[in-house]
Every structure is written in structure tokens, then in C-alpha cells.
Amino acid sequence: MNFKDPKFYLNRELSLLAFNRRVLQQALDPTIPLLERIRFIFICSNNLDEFFEVRVAGLRHDLARGNTKPSLNGASAEEVLKEINLRAHQLVDEQYRIFNDELLPKLADESIQFLPADEWSEAQCKWLKNYFKHQVMPVISPISLDLTHPFPRLVNKSLHFLLHLHGNDAFGRNLEYAVLHMPRSLPRIIELPESVGGSKQHNFVYLSSIVSEFAQDLFPGMDIHGCYQFRLTRDSHLLLEENSNEDLASALKRELQSRNFGAAVRLEVGKSCPEKIVSFLLQKCNLTPEELYRVDGPVNLNRLMLLPDLVDRPDLKFDGFTPKTPEVLHRRDIFEVLLEQDLLLHHPYESFQPVVEFVRQAAKDPNVLAIKQTLYRTGSQSSIVEALIEASQAGKEVTAVVELRARFDEADNIELAQKLQEAGVLVVYGVVGYKTHAKMTLVVRKNQKRNALQRFVHLGTGNYHAGNARLYTDYSLLTTNVDICEDVHKVFQQLTGMGKVYELNQLWHAPFTLHKNLLKAIERETSNAGNGKEARMIIKLNSLTDQSLIEALYKASNAGVEIQLIVRGICCLSPGINGLSDNIQVRSIIGRFLEHSRVYYFYDDGKEHLYAASADWMERNLYNRVETCFPILQKDLKRRMVNELEMMLSDVEQSWILQANGDYQLFCRGKPEKKVQQLLLDKLSY
Structure with a gap:
């Protein structure tokens, strides 16, 4: 069997998009408190920003350089970008549907609401107009667009407005467009004071609604035909020549100044933005219609992340907890304790x-x-x-x-x-x-x-x-x-x-010994299975993309090794393929906490080797980073960590199971069993 056949691998970028879909699905989980559910909407939005800034931008670089090397699953950069456009649009549409149709009505039921302009009372309108005059107008600078004012370089991920104007300004110029940039210092949601708030306990207004309603005050004597929010996402790669004689810190400082003005990779506009305005923005930003995202709500959802913190409703948030400190450290010097035990x-x-x-x-x-x-x-x-x-x-x-x-x-x-x-x-x-x-x-x-x-x-x-x-x-x-x-x-x-490279006693470290020692450990399990011995691995990672390690896992599965993978995010291995990976199960645990630990367990005919590491099984970690992988040697600590891995493998509430085609299915939801993260909270915290 050709273990390198592209049909046996999943695409990295599409796997990352699938992770963000799993994050978004947390917003639909009725067992999660409401304000925490809405937080997952914002986390998904923030993750998508980075996805476009880094992954999509990287694929565009490949196209521009004529890099024709296919991805692990055989797809070209052009093919991957086409599929990303399809899936990302679907994901964004689902994100706003959940936000508007599922969560906002539930928030309103809890006396937390966002007021559109057509529902403002006279008192609210007066207060908001005063807010615009004294808090917004002093810190923004309208930029008119004419022959002497070309389209400005707009800051990455910032909220902007394009205004469609009619009339002559004070200098007699007949202007058609102007751009407003919203500084990051301005909050994106504003809570109305109790004196004008109305019947609800918490009444919020989007900054975009305030600007759209009162933008006329910025252009006295002119007519505004429309005020349309938009947002650009830009390439955020830093192009450093690390082998140059320039000091690294100085080189980074210089590159950071240009990060906010890289090539545009995505344009977000409000759903009601007219085609004429959209075409104008796409042309000015050098983007195609496929890179346009029309959204039914604020274009900058991730900037609403502070909402749960602005609302003092403990009943709508996760229960608090106090992380436990080992009793052995109570009133004892930590160095004395460590001389006795790990x-x-x-x-x-x-x-x-x-x-x-x-x-x-x-x-x-x-x-x-x-x-x-x-x-x-x-x-x-x-x-x-x-x-x-x-x-x-x-x-x-x-x-x-x-x-x-x-x-x-x-x-x-x-x-x-x-x-x-x-x-x-x-x-x-x-x-x-x-x-x-x-x-x-x-x-x-x-x-x-x-x-x-x-x-x-x-x-x-x-x-x-x-x-x-x-x-x-x-x-x-x-x-x-x-x-x-x-x-x-x-x-x-x-x-x-x-x-020269040091020989180490216990640590595996990249870029020197980590990769080869992982291969040896997998091959040992493969050999044990081939000799009729019990063979098992549990590998917990954030991402799995390295082809040589995936190939080794396929061979191990083929030999009969039981392989349990807990991979939070990207996974290029395709499980459950008959005769190839039918002994491999991949689960992704998504919950209150971001699963970040990397743990490697190898049964080795009962000898049981357990490692924790800073490294994922990605090319960058194995070959281009300094990483450490360290053994857990103290027997009680080893047994404890293995038990915690087994708890994760027993979870049915937070586990998404990867299918051979790259889709994920939630193991189960609504069963009486507690989620694994809650079980660990109950066990290890106060």
C-alpha cells in the first residue's frame, strides 16, 4: 500500500476551518451559559481573522510566487483557496445566523439587548447624539476622496465607513465619497445609562449604528445618501531576512510598522451595502467578488468580546472556580519540597x-x-x-x-x-x-x-x-x-x-532528536503488534500535519496498534479507512478551556513511556523550532496523567469524532454524563 497517496490525507487549511466550525457550534450548546455561548461567536470571529491574515495570505503568496507544490491531499493552492471561499462564506453566514436568530433573542429575554436606530426613544436619541458629538467626533477625521485625496491606506481589521455624499463642500468641491476610520480607542458597543435605558436591564447600541445615524453632523451643508460599514483583513506575514547583519529587534520593529498595511485578503461589508459601493471598495482594495463577505450585523464581531464582562450576570456565565495548589506546598519552601519529590x-x-x-x-x-x-x-x-x-x-x-x-x-x-x-x-x-x-x-x-x-x-x-x-x-x-x-x-x-549537538539523557528536543525518537517509539509499537504483543498509543496534540509521522501511524494501525489521537485543531490524518487507519480514532475536545497540552503515551509491552511536550506534530515544530519533550518518570505522577488521558477518551459530551472525509461528528450531547473538563474541575480545583 502506498502510504503517501494524497487521497489518504486531509487538507491543513480546510481542517483548520473545520476546527472553527466546532468552536462556533459551542454557541448552540444549551448546557453552556448564555453569555459564554455568545463568547464562542466572538472567538470564532477572532480565529477567522487570523486564518485569513496567515493561512489565506500564505496561499496567495504561493500563487504569486508560482509555487505549484500541492498540499498533502494533492490540492493546489488555487484549488484550496476556491474551497476556502466556499466553506468560509458558509461558516460566516452560519455565524451571523446563530448570533441574530439564536442568541440575540435569548439575550433580550434576559433583559440584555442591542437597540437598532429605529427603536431609539427620543431621550435615547438625544443622549446618543450627545455621545457622538463629545466622544466620537473629536477623535475621528473624515477623509474626502477626490483627485488630491486618493483612497487611503486603511488599517488592518479596523472599522471603517464609506459615505456616499452629494453637494459641494466649503471649498466648492463636488465630493461623492468620504471614508471614516474608527480608532481602536472607541468602544464598539455603548451601554445606555439607566436614565434613558428603558425597560431592559442592559441596553446596548453598536458604535456603527451611532455613526450611521449622526454622520451628517460631520458634513454640514451636504447630503448623505448612505453610510456603509466595512472592514479589511490584510496579510500579516512579517518578511524578515534573519541572515542579514541587522539586529533582529530592529528588523522586527521596522516590519511591525508595515503589518497593518499588508495586501488586503478579505473585505467585509454590511448586508445592505449597495452593489455600486461594493464594486468601488473591491476595486480600491484590489480584491475579487469571491473575497467579499456580506454580513448581517457588525462587521467586527470580535470587538464585541467585552460584552460578557460588561454584564454582571453570574447566572449567565460559567461558575467560578479556584485552582488548587498542592497541599505539600502549603507553608513549605518549594525547593525543600522538590528535593523530596517531583x-x-x-x-x-x-x-x-x-x-x-x-x-x-x-x-x-x-x-x-x-x-x-x-x-x-x-x-x-x-x-x-x-x-x-x-x-x-x-x-x-x-x-x-x-x-x-x-x-x-x-x-x-x-x-x-x-x-x-x-x-x-x-x-x-x-x-x-x-x-x-x-x-x-x-x-x-x-x-x-x-x-x-x-x-x-x-x-x-x-x-x-x-x-x-x-x-x-x-x-x-x-x-x-x-x-x-x-x-x-x-x-x-x-x-x-x-x-555541536549535545547527547541528552531524558529529553527529546527539536530540531535534533524529537522527530527521530517519535518515529522510533511508533515503530516499536508497530513491531510489538507484529509480534502479537499488546500495542497502544495515546497522543494528545493541538495539530497533526507532519507526513512522515502520519505515515508511521498508518503503518502502526495496519499492524494492529490501537491508536487514540486527541487533536484539538488541525489534523491531516484520515482515520477509519479500511486496511489503513481503521485502528485509529481521532477526537477533538472543545469546551470551556482551550485544550493546549501535548502528551505522548506509548504502551511498549507494559513498560509505558509518557511524555509531555511543547511541540505539536507539525513540520515547523519538528524542524524549525527549539522544542522540548520531557518524560514523566515518577510513578504516581505517570499513573495520574494516564488516568486523565483515559478520562478524555471516555468523554461523550465535548468530543467531536473525525470522519475519514474530514467531517467531524459530535459524539453525543444531552447525556447525563459530565463533560471531561468539568470532571477535572471537580477533581482538581476548589
Whole structure:
């Protein structure tokens, strides 16, 4: 059998669109609180923005460069773009249908509503006109379009309006069009005060409705025939020449200035926008009718993300929870605990605070001599970063490997690197051509009793971002295992120095040993199955696209290995094909938290090897990034993590099962069983 046959693979971009459809379907789940359901609408919208900025833009680049290499499933870039246009339009239409027909009426039933202009009372109209005059007009600048004012370069993903005018302005110019740009500082939804709110508890008005109603005030003496909202999505790739002599931070700063003005890839307009206006915008933006999206509502749904936070209705939101801290850490120094045992944390069910305290205590502990840490995404207000600064100012040797190229966090990371450098931290940007995606911290501490140096390590599947640790599921391992600590030390040596590839004891790391060790582990299961032994794998990932690993999984399935894949997003493997992948099941768990942890389990004839990792099974992770894959060696922790994987495989409420044709079917909904994420909340949090 030809395991490389394109018919056995699913398309990456279409798989990503399918993921966003699963996210959108959460908005229809009646067991999810109403304000959380509407949040999934906004998450889907935000995901689609990035999809067009990155994936669609990348396919357009391929076409422009004449890149004829087909995707894994054999489709050309042109064919994929054509299918994307079809499916993305269907997805957007479904998104607005759910928003308008399902969720807005239910919100109104709960005294939360959006008022259209034709329903404003006289008092509301007066208040909103005053709001427009004093809050909107002072910060916007109308741009008339004539021979001296060509069509402006419009900012990526910003709300704009095209006004159709008639009449002469103060200079006698006969203008037909003008453009309004809405600054990001203006809120996209405005809540009416109680004094004019009416009978409902929360009455909101879209900024677009206010502008459309009062835009006349911006053009006194002229007639406005129409005011039409629109929004452009642009190519957000950064074109860096990493081998140039220019400093990486300087090069990134220069490229970031142009990110908001890349080539347009999508135009969104209101449903009622006339064809004449649409044609004008398409022509000015150099887009085709296929790249036009007519929407029945605000063109910038993702900017409504703050709605649930503006409404104080706990009954319409998920129940709150307090992440648990291991009892062994209560009133004990974390270094003393780690000298006795490893710690495994499952976020967000268990607190991220021990990881923060690990760095904080290292900063304050006079016996700590050095701290080394990788930083990919941290957030703007990071306690960990403050601890690194404190440690440096206390005279400790502090090294931070800051990845400047973390997509859409580049500006924050440049600022972070500068802040650390000013505090005396040794900042390294990693290796040219390889993003540093590994999540690891190394603390070197003097053991006074033994008069020797002791290493302590944190390794994680997620970023050092306390906010994400409340929203993403990830694992953290804190250990003093000698082999693991030595391996982490060597990886830091690779990142900050030069030299040949180190042989590591326990860690698998990209771009050197991770891929070949994964192949070996899969081939071992394949061999065991061929010899009549029990063979099994459980692999939890965000994305699976690497052809060589998929091919190895097909061969393993063909040999009789039981393979359970938990793949949240992109999956190019096609399960359930007779004689090829009939021993493979792929499920995607979508729920309250974003499934982000990567875990690899290999049965190996009862020896059971378990790893957690920063890496997905994608080409970029395996060949173009610095990644770490670390074993869970302590028996009780290994058994616990395997049990949690089994819980995920037993879930029937949040699991979507991948079909051979690329479609996903919800396993079941409405059964009395609790969702797996709720079970883990009940088990691991307060």
C-alpha cells in the first residue's frame, strides 16, 4: 500500500476551518451559559481573522510566487483557496445566523439587548447624539476622496465607513465619497445609562449604528445618501531576512510598522451595502467578488468580546472556580519540597501560582546563584518577569531567552526584552532560523548542607503567561531529576552559546532528536503488534500535519496498534479507512478551556513511556523550532496523567469524532454524563 497517496490525507487549511466550525457550534450548546455561548461567536470571529491574515495570505503568496507544490491531499493552492471561499462564506453566514436568530433573542429575554436606530426613544436619541458629538467626533477625521485625496491606506481589521455624499463642500468641491476610520480607542458597543435605558436591564447600541445615524453632523451643508460599514483583513506575514547583519529587534520593529498595511485578503461589508459601493471598495482594495463577505450585523464581531464582562450576570456565565495548589506546598519552601519529590500541575484546574512562586522564591533566595528561562508569551503584566528583574538586581546571574518572533506578540516581546536588558538581565534572542518555543526554567541553588550546587527545573507545555494559564489546559513539571536538569542545562547551552549537538539523557528536543525518537517509539509499537504483543498509543496534540509521522501511524494501525489521537485543531490524518487507519480514532475536545497540552503515551509491552511536550506534530515544530519533550518518570505522577488521558477518551459530551472525509461528528450531547473538563474541575480545583 502506498502510504503517501494524497487521497489518504486531509487538507491543513480546510481542517483548520473545520476546527472553527466546532468552536462556533459551542454557541448552540444549551448546557453552556448564555453569555459564554455568545463568547464562542466572538472567538470564532477572532480565529477567522487570523486564518485569513496567515493561512489565506500564505496561499496567495504561493500563487504569486508560482509555487505549484500541492498540499498533502494533492490540492493546489488555487484549488484550496476556491474551497476556502466556499466553506468560509458558509461558516460566516452560519455565524451571523446563530448570533441574530439564536442568541440575540435569548439575550433580550434576559433583559440584555442591542437597540437598532429605529427603536431609539427620543431621550435615547438625544443622549446618543450627545455621545457622538463629545466622544466620537473629536477623535475621528473624515477623509474626502477626490483627485488630491486618493483612497487611503486603511488599517488592518479596523472599522471603517464609506459615505456616499452629494453637494459641494466649503471649498466648492463636488465630493461623492468620504471614508471614516474608527480608532481602536472607541468602544464598539455603548451601554445606555439607566436614565434613558428603558425597560431592559442592559441596553446596548453598536458604535456603527451611532455613526450611521449622526454622520451628517460631520458634513454640514451636504447630503448623505448612505453610510456603509466595512472592514479589511490584510496579510500579516512579517518578511524578515534573519541572515542579514541587522539586529533582529530592529528588523522586527521596522516590519511591525508595515503589518497593518499588508495586501488586503478579505473585505467585509454590511448586508445592505449597495452593489455600486461594493464594486468601488473591491476595486480600491484590489480584491475579487469571491473575497467579499456580506454580513448581517457588525462587521467586527470580535470587538464585541467585552460584552460578557460588561454584564454582571453570574447566572449567565460559567461558575467560578479556584485552582488548587498542592497541599505539600502549603507553608513549605518549594525547593525543600522538590528535593523530596517531583510536582505535576494540570492547569487551569491546578494553580499556576507554584510556577510563579518557583521563580519568585529563586529571586529572593540568597542561596540561588543563577536563573535561566525561555520566554515566548508572558503577558504585559508578568509577575515572572518582575521576579527575573528582582533577581538580576539582587546580583544573581539571570539569562532570558526571549523569542521576539512569537506571532502577534512581537511588539510586546521587544518591549519585554528591552525592559529585562535595562535591569541587567542577559537577554538572548535564540538561534537564527529557529524559533525558541520550548518552555523551561533552570534554577541553580547552593545546597548549604552538602556544600554543593543543586539544579531545579520547570518544564511546561504552555507559556509563562498567568492569564493563559486560566484559559488553556497545560501541564507543568517541577523536578530535581539529575538527568533532566542536566539536559535542560545543555539545551540552554545550545541556545546561548555555540557547539555541536549535545547527547541528552531524558529529553527529546527539536530540531535534533524529537522527530527521530517519535518515529522510533511508533515503530516499536508497530513491531510489538507484529509480534502479537499488546500495542497502544495515546497522543494528545493541538495539530497533526507532519507526513512522515502520519505515515508511521498508518503503518502502526495496519499492524494492529490501537491508536487514540486527541487533536484539538488541525489534523491531516484520515482515520477509519479500511486496511489503513481503521485502528485509529481521532477526537477533538472543545469546551470551556482551550485544550493546549501535548502528551505522548506509548504502551511498549507494559513498560509505558509518557511524555509531555511543547511541540505539536507539525513540520515547523519538528524542524524549525527549539522544542522540548520531557518524560514523566515518577510513578504516581505517570499513573495520574494516564488516568486523565483515559478520562478524555471516555468523554461523550465535548468530543467531536473525525470522519475519514474530514467531517467531524459530535459524539453525543444531552447525556447525563459530565463533560471531561468539568470532571477535572471537580477533581482538581476548589
